[in-house]
Amino acid sequence: MDIQNQAQSPSELIDRYRRRVSYLRISVTDRCDLRCVYCMSENMKFLPRESLLTLEEIIQVGRSFVDLGVHKIRITGGEPLHRRDILKVFRELGELDGLRELALTTNGTQLPKFAHELREAGVSRINVSLDTLRPDRYTAITRNGRIERVFAGLDAAQDAGFSRIKLNAVILKNRNHDEIHELVAFAIERGIDISFIEEMPLGVVGDHDRAECYYSSDQIREDLGAHYTLVPTAENTGGPSRYFRVPGVETRIGFISPHSHNFCETCNRVRLTSEGRLLLCLGQEHSVDLRRVVRGNPGDDEALKRAIVASMDIKPRGHDFNLHEAPVIFRHMNHTGG
Numbered sequence: 001m002d003i004q005n006q007a008q009s010p011s012e013l014i015d016r017y018r019r020r021v022s023y024l025r026i027s028v029t030d031r032c033d034l035r036c037v038y039c040m041s042e043n044m045k046f047l048p049r050e051s052l053l054t055l056e057e058i059i060q061v062g063r064s065f066v067d068l069g070v071h072k073i074r075i076t077g078g079e080p081l082h083r084r085d086i087l088k089v090f091r092e093l094g095e096l097d098g099l100r101e102l103a104l105t106t107n108g109t110q111l112p113k114f115a116h117e118l119r120e121a122g123v124s125r126i127n128v129s130l131d132t133l134r135p136d137r138y139t140a141i142t143r144n145g146r147i148e149r150v151f152a153g154l155d156a157a158q159d160a161g162f163s164r165i166k167l168n169a170v171i172l173k174n175r176n177h178d179e180i181h182e183l184v185a186f187a188i189e190r191g192i193d194i195s196f197i198e199e200m201p202l203g204v205v206g207d208h209d210r211a212e213c214y215y216s217s218d219q220i221r222e223d224l225g226a227h228y229t230l231v232p233t234a235e236n237t238g239g240p241s242r243y244f245r246v247p248g249v250e251t252r253i254g255f256i257s258p259h260s261h262n263f264c265e266t267c268n269r270v271r272l273t274s275e276g277r278l279l280l281c282l283g284q285e286h287s288v289d290l291r292r293v294v295r296g297n298p299g300d301d302e303a304l305k306r307a308i309v310a311s312m313d314i315k316p317r318g319h320d321f322n323l324h325e326a327p328v329i330f331r332h333m334n335h336t337g338g
Helices: 055-067 087-094 111-121 135-142 147-160 177-190 217-225 290-296 301-314
Strands: 023-027 072-076 101-106 125-129 164-170 193-197 242-245 252-256 269-272 277-279 287-289
Touching: 023 055, 055 072, 055 087, 055 290, 055 301, 072 087, 087 101, 087 111, 101 111, 111 125, 111 147, 125 147, 135 147, 147 164, 164 177, 177 193, 177 217, 217 252, 277 290, 287 290, 287 301, 290 301
Parallel strands: 023 072, 023 269, 072 101, 101 125, 125 164, 164 193, 193 252
Antiparallel strands: 242 252, 269 277, 277 287
16 A cells, blocks of 8 residues: 555544544654653663654654544653643644644653643643552562652642643552552542553563453452442543542543453544554554655655554554463563554
């Protein structure tokens, strides 16, 4: 398929299964100050900096997606706030007509420095990764982190006044599954949301057996049922979380369940890796090299849009995650974009 010689781009992105793509996740770096056990190997080899998209190229891709009807962009990594001059991306994307929501996923350690500037740049929602409230466990899961830095980051984010702040917690059996109630209580006390995530089998991590550590969303809900009444809600933030509410509080409790409750049929997302690969599915290798398109057609937004439109023809129906087999996707989560 020649992805650069298509008809005039339509105004929205529809794949061959009639799903409308309206959400783009952009990874701006694979580097991070943490080494979370479910995200990367302990001795991670990072991409050479020259292979990454430039900030200007990231902005061009984001602008082209918005022109094609995407109305939500989330900036991810690695840790996105470690990318030099990254505020330039937030500021320019935040000014795009048609972009309804600019969001960020972060480990929180850099928020004391950046929270207020991010809010001024147009970021409205922040997801902060936090899998435990115990300092020793946090250091073990992240391999080197200090939980006090995340708490300070949450303070800074709340002080900056984002419309929504959410915790993302990956739950691993016999690692942190006994803290589910405490994590929800912490979110309620802070007046923020929380999503529990089933671990996704990307890359070889070496730290644990994913099948043995698997803890399903159904088990989490059962555990929470001993402490809270969970009421299903139709609320949606554009991503895969299914939300519940606890009567009388503002906190929403979400579940991202790629194994127990597959969400592929309603997938509205694509991901841009930090080196410019457009991934059409988190759990498949179908992709288009947008870096090649951008650099082969300098300043030509129409060529880029044609490539994006054509990519919809190879977006697969869904992933093939299997916890009981060796990973078929060898890229780690930090290379994919969290």
